[in-house]
């Protein structure tokens with residue numbers, strides 16, 4: 001394949017990994033534009049914890065940087081968590097809804113993953129590759145003969161133009177490239193619309209709070225000091241609008257603050273707090289097991305209140321992932337990758353893995369195809385049904401986990417353990433529960449969907465059958 005130029009919009013996990021990939025592929029010119037001002041500028045409200053599994057690791061292996069996950073993440077197979085209850089009691093358990101046989105995954109943070117990828121780019125020092133921070137993609141421009149260029153606003157506010165052979169939209173859910181594609185004359189109506197599903201976790205609001213790397217709880221009796229451990233700190237309240245739990249996931253650096261996500265519905269009282277002082281008082285009331293004022297500074301509390309809460313998106317995927325624009329003599333291929341192609345709430349922790357998996361599939365198609373147009377077409381053909389089924393799997397599998405609908409969570413748990421028990425009794429008839437299937441990094445999402453639908457049907461038929469027999473038995477007893 002002739003070597004060409006690629007423009008990458010967005011320097012999130014997908015964008016940075018794509019830059020490394022095209023450098024490895026030997027392309028002549030690789031330009032990545034990222035609107036954040038610098039590689040060390042991380043949006044505070046995006047201090048997410050990621051669990052990178054084999055879906056995400058494959059492209060890192062190809063890039064020769066998978067081993068670096070041991071430096072930027074905590075390797076794990078199961079999920080062990082220590083719960084510190086409001087009364088100070090402590091329980092450490094292996095969470096039973098995680099498949100103990102899954103291959104090694106890595107707990108990391110968005111910050112650590114982006115830093116690792118950026119450092120790998122820096123170390124390569126490739127002259128062909130330019131990463132432009134503080135550069136916001138502003139749209140797509142056409143010359144008189146229809147040639148395509150990407151408009152980018154630089155830090156001085158000037159517009160620069162790039163005319164590549166391939167554009168990768170790695171700029172997230174609100175992709176500027178996808179928005180610009182919709183306006184192109186070649187784009188049929190609705191071609192890049194997002195097809196959105198419905199999930200009870202959609203719209204949940206979240207903010208991130210930083211706790212110290214190590215601290216004590218329960219009046220100094222419990223040390224929260226194991227960086228490889230997950231800690232769960234539930235509040236003393238049960239009411240849906242008051243209850244909350246702090247989840248601190250493993251971090252590789254023992255001196256790194258523990259960032260905890262607070263995820264609740266829009267009508268939760270957390271979102272009504274107006275000052276740092278109100279937050280501290282609310283936390284003292286909710287978490288008697290914590291010495292709140294020793295853990296959260298007034299500054300951190302003010303920061304937290306000042307942050308705008310994020311909201312989980314609806315599970316959604318783009319109606320198409322690829323288009324070729326411009327005259328035949330100078331076609332530009334445009335592909336959607338990562339959240340620009342498919343986005344959803346983080347219920348199954350699949351977002352970053354799916355984004356990296358997109359690149360792995362694209363890399364394989366480029367290896368096999370004779371031209372970039374062929375590779376782009378094949379990527380879209382392969383990946384689109386998977387994006388659709390992935391979104392379906394996320395929507396249907398475990399949106400109850402945030403416990404914002406306690407009854408739904410209890411029903412989910414009944415269904416989960418019921419299906420698991422049946423699977424153990426009759427594996428040929430009943431598959432594992434979908435949440436366990438979603439932990440298998442080798443299973444295509446289409447297969448997961450097929451198995452979930454089949455097991456759900458059989459499970460409901462069995463439960464319905466047992467209920468009918470019991471009702472009939474009861475009726476017979478009553479009338480005899």
Ligand SMILES: Cc1cc2nc3c(=O)[nH]c(=O)nc-3n(C[C@H](O)[C@H](O)[C@H](O)COP(=O)(O)OP(=O)(O)OC[C@H]3O[C@@H](n4cnc5c(N)ncnc54)[C@H](O)[C@@H]3O)c2cc1C
Nearest residue numbers: 010012013014035136137171172176338339346349351352
């Ligand atoms: C609260 C929350 C928790 C999550 N937890 C998990 C989890 O546990 N596990 C998991 O796998 N996934 C999780 N995700 C999802 C995960 O963060 C995304 O799926 C993943 O980041 C997608 O990577 P990406 O590179 O495609 O897009 P993004 O990470 O969104 O990166 C896009 C990049 O493009 C830049 N950009 C945007 N517009 C422009 C523009 N016009 N010009 C230039 N640059 C631009 C942005 O600044 C950003 O750096 C979570 C998401 C949320 C909201």
